[in-house]
Amino acid sequence: MPEAQLAMSRPILHHRTAQFKELLLESRRNLQEIFRTEHDVVILASSGTGAMEAAVTNLLSPEDHALVVVAGKFGQRWAELCQTHGIPYTSIDKESGQAASPQEICKALEHNPKMTAVLIQGCETSTGTAHDLEQIAKRIHADFPQVFIVVDAITALLTQPLESDLWGLDIVISGSQKSFALPPGLSFLTLSSRALEKIKANPSPPYYFNLAKEATQQREGQSAFTPAISLIIGLNETTREILGQGLDQVLAEAELMARATREGLQALGFTLVSSSPANAVTAAFPPEGVSSVELSKRLEGDLGIKIAGGQGELKQKIIRIAHLGYFDRLDVFSVLSAIELCLLKMGATIELGSSLQAALAEAAKD
């Protein structure tokens, strides 16, 4: 966002000043509104994975047992974090593109009454799959009220509904580089009262990622260690802008862009990877005979459009189009036009303009 870029290029503030304190407090309040919580939000100088590790090491110990939902690469990261820190865990392993249902999560919890936490993604970015967090949280709280719910919402925040307090999500994580459209380097965590209580009781918290210490200090506009000042200045700007637009408006736009992208791609013969497609990113298999690798190369080489490929077992098989952050509905048309042009050059048989027509039809519903 140009305003945030300009703000970040101002001469740096010192972090032990009244001016920075005000700015940190305002950013924290803005994040509370965006995460829909009245409880603590902690800002860390790290990328999102640092915040995921902080959640695991502060909240859990070898006395706990985590249920890890693995719907792709980022779910796998929860499992690796538990492994690294000796946290016993059980995983629900989903096929690529499948979301975990509230039922199967509760079944797994029922199977092992020792489980104390569920670790999940709001959106599994590697396959473009959304989890129905509202229903999942509802079912867990009804049947297993003692179980903590920890959500990696790095790409889910501001692209799909997310009510931290209302749904009883204990820790929700995000980062600066997705919907906030900032450079990477900041991560955020919400902490419910009971999560903070459990974290405070942890006899061996980590040092740099000490969430209890940060929560206490950040309430006063301080931080335990030198904060990433320029990025927080950018955050202040970008959260103001988001709240100015209104959360409902931001979410509606995210949904519209995702629907238009999905319809557009399908009109060209692409198949969605996910049966529960997310609003943050669309993952799709190309039409028969079209190489996803060649398509990506042409998009970047000929037209300067960078899209992502697959990871793990989906490597070289799919394309992924992100539609979040500094991206608006007209960008959907640019991307689809570019894909049509490249497919034509690659000799694919497509009905010219069909993706744009399908996307327009979606956009017109607004």
Place this chain on the structure above:
Amino acid sequence: MPEAQLAMSRPILHHRTAQFKELLLESRRNLQEIFRTEHDVVILASSGTGAMEAAVTNLLSPEDHALVVVAGKFGQRWAELCQTHGIPYTSIDKESGQAASPQEICKALEHNPKMTAVLIQGCETSTGTAHDLEQIAKRIHADFPQVFIVVDAITALLTQPLESDLWGLDIVISGSQKSFALPPGLSFLTLSSRALEKIKANPSPPYYFNLAKEATQQREGQSAFTPAISLIIGLNETTREILGQGLDQVLAEAELMARATREGLQALGFTLVSSSPANAVTAAFPPEGVSSVELSKRLEGDLGIKIAGGQGELKQKIIRIAHLGYFDRLDVFSVLSAIELCLLKMGATIELGSSLQAALAEAAKD
């Protein structure tokens, strides 16, 4: 630095691009030159404390025993990190302003042959005290060749001589916000071959701060997790600028600014806190009857000059003047002039212009 600020406000690059890879590789090479090492330098998205924790958790385990030099608040941080991670340690506790000598470090190592590492600051910023790393490393390597040397050089780098390879320093740490004059949010670690070997053999490395993984990936211009892209763009610019000036020149300037500041303050009746004063920051007790707190407030309120105070037992007793980063020799005269003006207003008896005269005499030796 204006060039770095401009560079950081350019539209963001994606980190999985050839362009960013080139930039990361060049920044890494520049850091190698600046740290005076041919071995790995790892860049992390965290502030300096994150890198200190990474050094402790990757290199050491409960089988090790660390000798921790505590000459102030930052030395204390090494001790707290060892405590946090169950690393047995012994500390050498120095009075405020005293440096640890090579002799006493070696005596402590002799006393306990189980010791495997020395954790120390190049400059203890809380008291403005420099350690003679060259002599310390020389003595340790001569008598205890198996002992690893880990240096927090967050403020020492580029303000005092530092030869990572030549002196056999195993891990040297710095951060973006001091001599590099960038916003906070990046930290750096060098790894000697034997440090990397020990780190690779660690059966339970941390996840986000996994130095072996980062070292391997960063050799190829990649990173294990999303890097703090905008700050790395700034780093590229600022390291180029530093190498363009030449390291000898940068160090000579740092020394000159420190000497001029020390002489200027002493001419006004200030007493240095340190008997081994550092070039990064000068800590001093004010003349009898002058309140350091009032002086700091006036400097900021009347003239917009921000200086630091004391921490811990030195709280409200000293002033600390940083002279590193985006700071040049003429800034020394601004700060001293401002101090003279404030002292006058506070009714202190000073010889007008005496600090400037003393500082000029030092600057003229150049």
